Amino acid sequence: MKIRSFRGGVHPPEEKITSQKPIQELPLLKKVVIPLSQHTGAPAEPAVKVGDRVKTGQKIGEAQGPISSNIHASISGKVVDISDHPHPLGPPSLAITIESDGRDEHHPSIKHNNDYFRLHPNEIREIVREAGIVGLGGAAFPTHVKLSPPEDKWIDTVILNGCECEPYLTCDHRLMIEKTYEIIQGLKIIAKTLEVTSCYIGIERNKRDAIRAMREEIRNEANMEVVALKTKYPQGSEKQLIKAILNREVPSGGLPLDVGVVVQNVGTALAISEAVKKGSPLIERVVTVTGKGIKNPANLRVRIGTLFQDVIDYCGGFRGRPGKMIMGGPLMGFAQYTTSIPVIKGTTGILVLPEEETEEIREKSCIRCSRCVDVCPVDISPNLIAKYASKDRFDWAREYGALDCMECGICAYVCPAKIPLVQLIKYAKAQLPTKIS
Amino acid sequence: MLNPITLSIIVLGGLGLLAGSGLAYASKKLVSKIDPKVEAILEILPGANCGACGFAGCSGFAKALIEERAQANGCIPGGEGVANQVASILGVEVEVREKRIAKILCYHRGASQTQFDYRGLESCRAAALLFGGNKACLYSCLGLGDCILACPFGAITLIKGKIEINEERCTGCGKCVSICPKGVIALVPEEKGVHVLCNSKDKGAIVRKICKEGCIGCGICVKVCPEKAITLKDNLAHIDYGKCTECGACVEKCPTHAIEMVNG
Numbered sequence: 001m002k003i004r005s006f007r008g009g010v011h012p013p014e015e016k017i018t019s020q021k022p023i024q025e026l027p028l029l030k031k032v033v034i035p036l037s038q039h040t041g042a043p044a045e046p047a048v049k050v051g052d053r054v055k056t057g058q059k060i061g062e063a064q065g066p067i068s069s070n071i072h073a074s075i076s077g078k079v080v081d082i083s084d085h086p087h088p089l090g091p092p093s094l095a096i097t098i099e100s101d102g103r104d105e106h107h108p109s110i111k112h113n114n115d116y117f118r119l120h121p122n123e124i125r126e127i128v129r130e131a132g133i134v135g136l137g138g139a140a141f142p143t144h145v146k147l148s149p150p151e152d153k154w155i156d157t158v159i160l161n162g163c164e165c166e167p168y169l170t171c172d173h174r175l176m177i178e179k180t181y182e183i184i185q186g187l188k189i190i191a192k193t194l195e196v197t198s199c200y201i202g203i204e205r206n207k208r209d210a211i212r213a214m215r216e217e218i219r220n221e222a223n224m225e226v227v228a229l230k231t232k233y234p235q236g237s238e239k240q241l242i243k244a245i246l247n248r249e250v251p252s253g254g255l256p257l258d259v260g261v262v263v264q265n266v267g268t269a270l271a272i273s274e275a276v277k278k279g280s281p282l283i284e285r286v287v288t289v290t291g292k293g294i295k296n297p298a299n300l301r302v303r304i305g306t307l308f309q310d311v312i313d314y315c316g317g318f319r320g321r322p323g324k325m326i327m328g329g330p331l332m333g334f335a336q337y338t339t340s341i342p343v344i345k346g347t348t349g350i351l352v353l354p355e356e357e358t359e360e361i362r363e364k365s366c367i368r369c370s371r372c373v374d375v376c377p378v379d380i381s382p383n384l385i386a387k388y389a390s391k392d393r394f395d396w397a398r399e400y401g402a403l404d405c406m407e408c409g410i411c412a413y414v415c416p417a418k419i420p421l422v423q424l425i426k427y428a429k430a431q432l433p434t435k436i437s
Numbered sequence: 438m439l440n441p442i443t444l445s446i447i448v449l450g451g452l453g454l455l456a457g458s459g460l461a462y463a464s465k466k467l468v469s470k471i472d473p474k475v476e477a478i479l480e481i482l483p484g485a486n487c488g489a490c491g492f493a494g495c496s497g498f499a500k501a502l503i504e505e506r507a508q509a510n511g512c513i514p515g516g517e518g519v520a521n522q523v524a525s526i527l528g529v530e531v532e533v534r535e536k537r538i539a540k541i542l543c544y545h546r547g548a549s550q551t552q553f554d555y556r557g558l559e560s561c562r563a564a565a566l567l568f569g570g571n572k573a574c575l576y577s578c579l580g581l582g583d584c585i586l587a588c589p590f591g592a593i594t595l596i597k598g599k600i601e602i603n604e605e606r607c608t609g610c611g612k613c614v615s616i617c618p619k620g621v622i623a624l625v626p627e628e629k630g631v632h633v634l635c636n637s638k639d640k641g642a643i644v645r646k647i648c649k650e651g652c653i654g655c656g657i658c659v660k661v662c663p664e665k666a667i668t669l670k671d672n673l674a675h676i677d678y679g680k681c682t683e684c685g686a687c688v689e690k691c692p693t694h695a696i697e698m699v700n701g
Contacts, residue, residue: 091569337553337568360556390558392586420557427563 003205005230006240008377010410012167012233012331014206018290019170023178023299026314028104032074032305033085034060035095038344039134040141041067046096052079055107057281060096063129069142069345070132073098074283074303076105088327088341089334095342098305110279121193124276131275132282132345136267137161137172137236138328140346143272146262147193153257155194159245160187162203162210162266163229163236166329169349171286172266174299176203176210179270180217186269187224189276194262199224200245201266206231233331234408238263240377252404287343289315293322293352302343308350309339323358326351331409364417372411372421378404382411382421389428397428405429474526475499481522482512485589489513489610502527510534514590514608537609537624539584539592539602544634544650544695546599547580549573565618573647576636578621584613629678630699631688638671652695658687 037043044061054060054073061071077100085095113119119127129144149155160183164172176183191199201218203211205228218224227245229235239250241263248259256263264272267285274280283304290297295316302311308325312318326333327341328348343350372382380401388397402425411421439447478499486494490511492501501507502523509531510520517533524531543549555564555571561583564570570579580600585593592606593613604627614622621636633652637644641653654672666680667687674687674696688698 086568091575337571423557423563427558427560427566430566431562 003230004227004244005232005235006243006377008375008379008410009232009234009240010375010414011231012413014231015167015290016170016173016206017168018288018297018299019173019207021170021174021297021299023171023174023286023301026300026302026306026311028075028100028102029303029306029310030100031097031307032100032303033095033097033307033342034071034074034305035085035087035093035342035344036061036071037087037093038071038140038304038346039069040139041065041069043094044068044071046082046094048079048082048096050079050082053077053101054079054098055105057107057110057283059130059132059281060098061132063132063142067142067145069134069140070130070281071096072132072281072283072304073107074305075100076103077101086338086341088336088344088347095305110281112278113276116189116276117192119276121195124189124193127276127279128272130281131271133268133271133275134282134345135265136271136285136345136348137265138332138346138348140344143264143268146264147190149194149257149262154260155196155257155262156260157198157200157246157262158187158191158194158196159241159261159263160199160201160266160269161236161238161241161263162201162207162214163241164207165204165231165233165236166331166333166348167233168290168351169288169329170290171288171299171348173207173210175270175286176207176266177213180213182273183266183269184214184217184221184224185277186271186273187264189272190262190264190269191223196262197223201226202229202235202241202245203227204229204231204235233410234377234406237377237406237408239406252401282345285343285345285347287311287347288349288351290349291352291354292357293318293320293325293354294350295319302347304345305342307339308336308341308343311343311350312339312352318352319354321355322352323355324353326353331413332407361418361420363419366417366419369416371414371416375410375414377408377410378406380404382425383419385428386419386421386424389424389431394428394431397425398432402428403432472503475503477526478502478523481515481519481526483514483519483608485514485608485610487514487589487608487610487612489608489612513537514610516608536627538604538607538627539609539611539613539622540625540632541578541600541602541622542632542634542636543576543578543621544697545577545648546601547578547582547595548598549577549580550647562616562618570619574637574639574644574651576619576621576638577648579619583616583618584622587612587616626678629681629683631676631681631683631685632697632699633674633676633695634697635673635695638673640672644672650693650695653693655692657690657692658696661686661690 042064047062048060055076058073060073063070077098080099081097084092087093133143134140162176214226242261271282287302325336385397385400385402405425409422482495490498492498509524512519520531550573551571552573553571559581561579561581569575590606592603594601635652637651644651644653652673656669658667658674664680666677668675688696
C-alpha cells in the first residue's frame with residue numbers, strides 16, 4: 001500500500017532525543033508571569049487587580065471579542081504586578097505576575113462533571129470557551145471558534161493531529177502514549193460537539209509506539225481510524241494533513257471548514273477532555289526541553305507563565321555556551337533573546353542549540369536551482385516572492401501567492417544560497433494589509 | 438514589362454506615400470489634445486514623482502491642477518518657487534506653505550543600545566517584526582535605513598552608523614515618515630531650531646536604564662518654558678512650534694539633554 005502523504009516537503013534529521021522520556025511534573029515555583037495575549041486574536045483584559053489573592057484555575061483575564069481567549073491563574077497566590085513583560089512572540093506586552101503562596105489551592109469553579117456525556121454541544125462549546133482552550137500545536141487559535149463552524153458549512157470529519165513533524169519536539173508523542181484514553185475521550189467530545197461520525201488520528205510512521213497505543217485504544221470504535229503517515233515535514237500542517245488522509249485540498253485562502261474538516265491537535269483534545277470532565281481550565285501544558293545546549297533534556301508538564309529560566313534550571317541548565325534559544329521547533333519556532341520570558345499556551349518546546357551548532361549565515365545570490373519550489377508544500381515560488389519582497393513590490397508578492405505561505409521554513413532550509421526566504425515572505429505578508437487595502 | 442528596379446521603386450514609393458499620408462491624417466485628426474498648461478506645469482514640477490501631493494506622480498498632479506482638484510501649493514518638494522510659478526500659469530492666488538523638513542526624533546539615530554544581535558534582512562520594517570526591533574528602546578530608530586531607500590531626493594544617508602538627513606536636500610515630502618516602522622521621523626518647520634530628540638513613551642525609570650539621552654518625562658521643560666509651548670503626553674515632551682520662540686530655556690534645563698537647539 002502506498003504510504004499516504006502530500007506533495008513536497010523534506011525529511012530533516014529527527015533529533016527526537018526525548019521521545020522515550022516520560023513526562024515529568026515541574027515542581028511548583030515561586031512566581032509565574034502570565035501574558036494576556038497568548039492566542040491568535042485580541043488580547044484578554046485583566047480581571048484582577050494588583051494585591052488580589054487568586055486561586056489555581058481562577059479566571060484572571062477576560063476574553064475580548066469573538067476571537068480571543070480567557071486566561072487563568074496557574075498557581076494560587078497574590079497578584080504582585082500587572083505590567084509589560086517580555087513576550088516570546090513580540091514586543092513586551094501586558095502580563096500578570098503571581099507570587100505563589102505554596103498551597104496550590106484550586107478555585108471552587110473546578111469540579112468534576114460525571115454527567116459530561118449528557119451535555120449539549122452548545123454547553124460543551126461554552127465550557128471550552130470558558131476554560132480558555134486554544135490550539136496547543138503552536139498557533140494557539142481559540143478552540144471554541146473551531147468548534148463553532150458557521151451554519152452553512154457541513155462538517156463531516158474530525159482529524160486529530162498527532163504528527164509532530166518538527167524535529168526535536170516530542171510532547172505530543174509522549175501524550176499519545178501516556179494519555180491515550182483521555183485523548184480519545186477528548187476526540188469523542190469534539191466529534192459529539194460537531195455532530196460528525198468520521199474520525200481520524202494522523203500519526204507519522206516514526207512514532208510506532210504511539211500508533212500502537214492509539215490503535216489499541218480505539219479497537220472497539222467503528223468510526224475511528226489511526227492513519228500512519230509518511231515521516232515528512234510539514235506533515236503536521238492542517239492542510240497537508242487533510243490532503244494526506246482524505247485527499248481533499250483546502251482552496252487557497254480557505255479553511256479546513258471549507259472541505260468539511262476540523263483538525264485538532266492531540267494536546268488540545270486532552271485539554272478539552274480535562275475541561276469537560278474535570279472542569280479544569282488550561283493552566284498547564286507539556287513542553288519538550290531539548291537540544292544539545294541543555295544538560296538534561298526532558299518532557300515537562302509546566303504551568304503556564306513559568307519563566308524559561310526556571311524550566312531550564314530544572315533541566316540542569318545550559319550545556320556550554322548557548323548559541324540560540326528557540327521557542328518551538330527549529331523550523332517554525334521563534335528565536336529568543338532572554339530567559340525571562342514565560343511559557344505560554346503555544347509553547348511546544350524550548351530548544352537550545354549550543355554555540356558550535358549555530359553559525360552566522362552569509363547570504364549569496366540565487367542560483368535558480370528551484371529547490372525551494374520543489375519542496376514547497378503549498379506550491380508557490382518562494383524565490384520569486386522573496387525577490388519581489390526585497391524590491392518592495394508587495395503587490396506582486398501577493399500575486400505570486402505570498403498569503404498562501406504557512407511559513408513552514410523548508411524553502412530556507414533547503415536553499416543552497418542561504419537566502420532568508422521565509423523571513424522575506426513573512427516580511428511581505430506583514431507589509432501587505434497596510435500597503436494594499 | 439518594367440525592369441525590376443523601376444518596379445520596386447514604384448511599389449515601395451507607393452507604399453511609403455500611402456503610409457505617410459495615413460500618418461499625416463492621423464496626426465491632424467486623431468491627436469489627443471494635451472492642454473498646453475499641463476505641459477507648462479510639468480516643466481516646472483521637480484519630476485521626482487514622489488507622490489507627496491497625493492496624486493499619481495507629477496503628471497497626475499498637473500492634470501489635477503487643471504481640473505481644479507488640487508491646490509497650486511500642493512507640490513511639497515517644489516516649495517514656494519514652484520507654487521508661485523504654478524499659480525502664475527493658472528492665474529490664481531497662492532498661499533505659501535511653511536516649509537517643513539524631516540527630523541529623526543531619536544538622539545542616537547540608529548546607534549542606540551541593543552538588546553540582542555539581529556541577523557537577517559537589512560531592513561527596518563523586517564527587523565521591527567521581531568520583538569519590535571533589536572534596540573533596548575522600543576521607540577528607537579533601528580538604523581537599518583529603509584528611509585534612505587525611500588527618499589526620492591537622496592537626502593538621507595548613513596554616516597558612521599547614524600542616519601543623517603541633509604536639510605538642504607530634504608523637501609519635506611514625507612516618504613520617510615510613512616515608511617518608518619517605528620514612527621520616529623516627523624516633519625518639523627524648517628526655521629524652527631528647538632526639537633525634542635526622543636520618541637520614547639516609556640516611563641522615565643525605564644528610559645534612564647536604557648538611554649542616557651532619552652526624554653524621561655520629568656516636566657522641567659514644561660515649567661521653564663516662558664511661552665507655555667511645551668506639553669507632556671505619554672511621558673514625552675512635545676513642542677508646539679507655533680508658540681516656540683527658540684529662547685533656549687528648556688534646552689538649558691533638560692536634565693538628559695533630550696532637547697536640542699540647532700542654531701544656537
